[in-house]
Amino acid sequence: MISRNRTLIEGFRLIGVSDVPELQVVISLLILLIYLISLVGNLTLLLLVGLDVHLHTPMYFFLSNLSVIDISSSTTALHKIFAIALTQNNMVSTSACLTQLYIFGTLTINEISILATMSFDRYVAICRPLHYHTVMSRRLCVLLAVLSWPFAFLELLPTIVLVSRFTCYISKEIDHYFCDLLPLRDITCSDTSLLDLYIEIFGNIFVFTLLFLTIIPYVFIILSILRISSSVGRHKTFYTCSSHIMVVMLFYSSLILQYIVAILGKNIGSNKMLSLFNTAIVPMMNPLIYSLKNKDVKSALQRKLKW
Template identity: 40%
Template sequence: MHKIISGNQSKETIFTMQCFSDQQDVQIPLFVTFLLIFLIIIIGNSTIFATITLISQLHTPMYMLLGSLSFLDISYTLTTLPKLLLMLCTQDKTISFTGCVIQLYFFIGFTCTEFLLLSVMAYDRYVAVCQPLHYSLLMSLKHCVKLIIVVWAAGFLDTAPFALLIKNLTFCSSHYIEHFFCDFTPVLKITCSDTSTIEILTYINGVVMAFSAFTLTCASYVVIICTVVKIQSSEGRKKTFSTCTSHLTCVTIFYGTIICSYIRPVQSYTPKQDTYFALLYIVLVPILNPFIYTMKNKEFKESFGTLRAKIALFHLEK
């Protein structure tokens, strides 16, 4: 199952993933299900990203942030689902230590990036609802692009210490990861190294990164709700708050699953329960985002229709 060469263990260790091994009779149905989910996520989010990128009318801060979220969801999905599909298809459920660290690094990086991006999107809605006269100044397109760059850079720089610490872990007896990808807690669960430093760093990072982003998001919505309540007409209140409901729905799902999965000690980890939570934040949020953000968005639908017409015209001209 694994090879160990003295002084070079981290490069030679091979892990075996649990990856629904206790459900051998449904491996093919699981493969088909996750393949369909994968295609829906990629096609749905790619459609949003392409439409926002190619239609100039959508080059506004709100849609630029939505395009960044769609690209993030695509990246998130590519980090975990292709390897899961390969394991289900071939039944080879092994992964090298290096591959595991790389997967873990990108997964945590995308998670941190989503924390920050969702808080910036909440701030954008706050400015639009509560400071509409200053929106063009506070959330100009140039300012928005800078925020997006900072969010992505901060997300991956914040993740680097975790990857370096995990890279130096040793695994004495068990090389069996009770999960379907290299998640943070399952990897720490099987190491024989002292994980106290990583766990302390995780909680500190949770306060600095996740809690700060969560606080900013909540504060934005508290002010938004207070502003909406003061609007006299019920139609005006409904119309104003409808611009925030899509984002608020995604925030609720994302934070709910993350809190259930990570805000607790490693010792309380239960593989089966955490697998279901992991499926929620890996699959549910990316698959729902395209529908949540576009189903009632008239401007996006019109822009998508314009893009389809341009594509059809291009094929006719050929």
């Protein structure tokens, strides 16, 4: 049996996206390009929603929140890749590592909450159109968006407290490009049973409850669409929520695949690739999906470009 050397660590060394220096630079440049496209896309969407009065609706209010979360989460997760490529310094202190883990985890939980809220918004718009402005009032929208932040912070707090209590590690190298929970847990020699129990019970219950709350509105939406006699009407109604369906599928497919890979105990390389998809590709795709498939956004963009 391999002996586990117990080592107290004040900081960690991030391996990055690749352990080959030449390959690391090439991949970092590609990720930087994706990040810049994501940044421009999300900032453009935020400006359009802020400047165009036609987009001052609950749907685009929540979409703005999603853009803020996407910018924040991709910046939080990817900034160390660029720092390593520029300075060759891949060290991170324990406090900085825990802070990054906390912020990124909070943003992920917040994104799950916002996607569920957007599903409810689409349900009210399609299935209860006459009551839409009454139900989705400005006060309720602001309340839902604001409450998702403390809720996310509190939900993740026990995880951070348990991780901060790790007293020893097998190694100070984290085979990842940021301080993610599973790679950090894999290198500790402290007892992780309480952390695993919390993740299994509360983490999974939370994620799958919000997934359920995201899917259920679309069950009612589909039933409502099927009752429409006109094929043109069915297509038009489905088109209004197709962008959100694509965003939800994109986000949850990567999240569930990461979960399955972790359960199956596959190599960390697979998990890193899925993490890159979740932290780089998904934030880039979200504004593109809403821009290319949404007539309101395209019309607003045309109006501002003419102006």
